[in-house]
Ligand SMILES: Nc1ncnc2c1ncn2[C@@H]1O[C@H](COP(=O)(O)OP(=O)(O)OP(=O)(O)O)[C@@H](O)[C@H]1O
């Protein structure tokens with residue numbers, strides 16, 4: 001569904017991405033793993049249209065969307081949950097969710113849709129009228145995911161959803177990712193924790209200083225001796 005082809009991009013004179021190619025097919029959970037500063041978030045900004053490319057292209061269902069501005073991409077079905085979540089703390093949980101249904105196609109269905117996400121995340125129903133800023137970190141991550149689901153995306157992009165969460169909450173977030181995939185949403189999951197990411201993903205890409213250095217099925221990656229050495233310490 002999405003294909004990134006030979007993308008080079010960066011910020012002004014700073015080159016961050018070097019000839020990056022990656023794809024996510026319908027129904028897949030794909031992970032992109034790399035350490036701090038590797039360029040993961042930058043690649044997501046390319047997909048969301050937030051920074052221009054120096055060269056390369058982004059295809060959505062084989063259509064070139066490289067020139068489509070960022071604000072029009074959610075309407076295509078691309079939902080991007082930014083690193084740090086982007087929750088508005090002084091609005092209620094419900095208001096945050098309703099804001100997620102801002103696309104033309106999602107707005108008329110937002111009341112049905114909110115029931116759907118409340119069923120997925122019962123804690124959000126309980127807290128619907130509280131300020132989002134009063135939620136715990138894990139609950140805020142759930143809210144961020146739920147808000148993105150409000151617009152019925154085809155592709156959900158999560159930028160380090162486990163960041164700053166306790167291990168038990170991280171597990172919960174990963175379970176939610178599993179649930180979402182059974183609803184037919186494809187997922188691109190950015191993570192630093194390779195083991196955890198591969199436990200939910202079908203395939204993965206390992207990213208180092210702006211380049212994809214290894215790719216393969218989750219099983220292939222787990223069996224790869226270089227990965228074992230670098231990421232698993234065995
Ligand atoms: N808005 C920006 N302006 C200038 N340089 C930036 C900007 N955002 C990121 N960079 C630089 O681009 C490089 C890649 O950053 P990026 O945020 O994509 O990495 P990352 O893999 O997401 O890291 P992390 O795991 O820490 O989130 C870094 O050298 C960073 O300093």
Ligand SMILES: [Mg+2]
Pocket residue numbers: 040041042083159
């Ligand atoms: Mg990042």
